[in-house]
Amino acid sequence: MKNDNTKISAYIHIPFCEHICFYCDFNKVFLEGQPVDEYIQNLLKEIRLTKEQYPSKTTETIYIGGGTPTSLSAKQLDVLLKGVRELLPIDAANEFTIEANPGDLTQEKLQVMKEYGVNRLSMGVQTFDNQLLKKIGRKHTAEDVYETMKFLEKEDFLNVSIDLIYALPGQTLEGFRDTLKRAIELDLPHYSLYSLILENKTMFMNWVRQGRLQLPDQDVEAQMFEETIIAMEKAGRHQYEVSNFALKGQESQHNLVYWNNDHYYGFGAGASGYLGHTRYKNHGPIQHYLKPLRDNQLPTLETEVLTMNNQMEEELFLGLRKKMGVSKTRFQEKFGVTLNQVYQETIPDLIQKGLLLEDKEYIQLSEQGLFVGNDVFEAFLIDKEK
Numbered sequence: 001m002k003n004d005n006t007k008i009s010a011y012i013h014i015p016f017c018e019h020i021c022f023y024c025d026f027n028k029v030f031l032e033g034q035p036v037d038e039y040i041q042n043l044l045k046e047i048r049l050t051k052e053q054y055p056s057k058t059t060e061t062i063y064i065g066g067g068t069p070t071s072l073s074a075k076q077l078d079v080l081l082k083g084v085r086e087l088l089p090i091d092a093a094n095e096f097t098i099e100a101n102p103g104d105l106t107q108e109k110l111q112v113m114k115e116y117g118v119n120r121l122s123m124g125v126q127t128f129d130n131q132l133l134k135k136i137g138r139k140h141t142a143e144d145v146y147e148t149m150k151f152l153e154k155e156d157f158l159n160v161s162i163d164l165i166y167a168l169p170g171q172t173l174e175g176f177r178d179t180l181k182r183a184i185e186l187d188l189p190h191y192s193l194y195s196l197i198l199e200n201k202t203m204f205m206n207w208v209r210q211g212r213l214q215l216p217d218q219d220v221e222a223q224m225f226e227e228t229i230i231a232m233e234k235a236g237r238h239q240y241e242v243s244n245f246a247l248k249g250q251e252s253q254h255n256l257v258y259w260n261n262d263h264y265y266g267f268g269a270g271a272s273g274y275l276g277h278t279r280y281k282n283h284g285p286i287q288h289y290l291k292p293l294r295d296n297q298l299p300t301l302e303t304e305v306l307t308m309n310n311q312m313e314e315e316l317f318l319g320l321r322k323k324m325g326v327s328k329t330r331f332q333e334k335f336g337v338t339l340n341q342v343y344q345e346t347i348p349d350l351i352q353k354g355l356l357l358e359d360k361e362y363i364q365l366s367e368q369g370l371f372v373g374n375d376v377f378e379a380f381l382i383d384k385e386k
Contacts (some may be wrong), residue, residue: 081115
């Protein structure tokens with residue numbers, strides 16, 4: 001099997017937040033009283049140690065997420081980004097994204113980002129309904145979103161993506177339509193829309209179990225998704241992945257790394273990476289992450305070496321999230337067997353059920369398949385090794 005480790009992207013995790021949203025299960029902690037400066041230094045050390053084992057001349061894409069990367073001070077951001085640029089050389093034309101929250105950005109922080117080549121921002125907006133924002137534990141308001149957009153326009157920083165969440169507790173179809181309309185009116189190059197997923201250990205999950213939260217039913221959720229696809233298409237933002245919409249040429253290159261099943265470093269507390277044939281995950285709690293690094297050891301919590309079979313399955317369930325689907329040529333080049341040889345029963349079965357489409361070059365989800373993607377992905381997860 002071909003194993004191209006020369007092209008590697010990087011995900012960098014900043015776990016600090018100024019508040020914790022009720023639905024969030026990402027690895028995060030309150031900023032106050034945390035060893036932020038030590039974290040940044042050790043994060044840079046982790047990058048150095050990892051690159052000794054998995055060298056790459058250039059970095060394809062960089063994505064700094066969280067937590068809230070913009071909760072760092074301008075000075076801390078400067079130290080972080082300076083180190084990242086030195087250790088992870090990236091072509092100025094390649095995508096370098098930082099996550100931000102509406103209302104968090106200052107001119108000083110944005111200047112630092114621009115100085116080190118950050119050329120894309122991803123903002124967690126979630127909804128334009130102030131009551132709902134409060135209900136889900138966000139500290140920004142719809143007005144903050146507009147103010148931030150005005151500020152970014154003034155600073156000539158236009159490559160912005162926003163995240164929205166639908167099927168929120170108490171959200172009506174009418175309310176969602178208003179959020180969708182307002183989002184599209186911002187005329188941004190990229191939008192990500194996710195339905196609310198209840199995760200264990202979140203306040204939301206506890207409240208649902210106690211009967212304190214009412215979520216929209218599945219039919220309403222499906223209609224929200226359907227109306228999103230129609231409205232985005234009408235506004236010239238094509239759906240290139242189940243949850244992502246963009247102007248042609250403005251698709252997120254970093255997110256495509258995941259869906260193309262390509263290699264990426266995962267740096268920071270709780271981050272995951274995929275290098276060689278190995279997926280790995282770092283320790284999540286800050287002190288557990290820092291401890292090995294203080295002794296110049298990598299903070300790896302677990303590793304999984306993928307069999308050829310695992311890799312083929314992942315190629316399918318990640319690749320089918322893309323509207324374009326999975327390329328038969330790429331599959332054969334990567335694994336040395338054809339897609340139809342490996343899945344000779346699964347593919348025809350899913351086509352017959354109307355969930356999959358096939359042409360000479362690709363297999364892809366049908367319109368019906370888009371709505372039940374997880375069922376389709378599961379069909380490819382049966383162990384094929386006899």
